[in-house]
Amino acid sequence: MDDQELINIFRENRLKVTTQRLAICKFIVSRADHPSADQIYHALKTDYPTISLGTIYKTLGLLEELGLIQKLRFNESSIRYDPDMELHINMVCSKCGKIYDYKADNVKKMWDSIILDLGFKPKRQRIDIYYECDDCKEIES
Amino acid sequence: MDDQELINIFRENRLKVTTQRLAICKFIVSRADHPSADQIYHALKTDYPTISLGTIYKTLGLLEELGLIQKLRFNESSIRYDPDMELHINMVCSKCGKIYDYKADNVKKMWDSIILDLGFKPKRQRIDIYYECDDCKEIES
């Protein structure tokens, strides 16, 4: 998603296009590891020294309302923000908390057959797999 | 799970068998709707007027360590406690937050084939489906 596309979405929803908003959106959309508000804050502080956590939370809330991202709570205390709204599996390392998305045709096929059995189309779904990532395995050995 | 079974588990792990602990365990194990700590607290206060939230949190933490229950964070602020450790789908009403477990052969079959594709056995998994329950639909109409 490029700048112009984001700007259009804002304008369509009568939201003002501010430097902070653009920066936060571009950052979250570009990341596949579902950062927390605090991680976003620290990542942007260098380029935008006056940015505040409050603004980040407000912007993330907005993006969720617009249906561009979803909030995910894992077992850690903070909320993670996921810009992928399509069907996928969240691969979560139970040691370090690292997350990446797993997307495959068979997941889609399996899911369709479950939905068929259920008898209705759910609004949304969430699939997590907890495992130990390679980095954490290495540290152990 | 009956009292004796729970008592045995406690003894095996060198944990003392207290009235509160038994009550909390029996309650959570008997419920399929994944209550929060506060819901457990209010449900038990009538029969055990001196019970405290602190004890409930400590006991739930213990049960998680023993592998008897799992903590689940949904998009609401509080943690829900799920006594079902086997593969199942959490059916979550996105309006009222009500939860029940959906267990079916096809889910197991689907999951096995995804695991096969992944190439390793995950430690744990979580599958949620968000929908609108009948009660909430009725209120709307």
Next chain:
DNA sequence: GTAACTGCAAACGCTTTGCACTCCC
């Protein structure tokens, strides 16, 4: 010009922690 947005700080809500008292074993 003005309504929306930002940044700051205070408030909030759930969970965890510390400690003196109590009770199981």
Next chain:
DNA sequence: GGGAGTGCAAAGCGTTTGCAGTTAC
């Protein structure tokens, strides 16, 4: 009798809220 467990209250921590000052349009 001694150590683990309970209950209470305080602390902790991520998130939300309120508000005065600022900025997009």
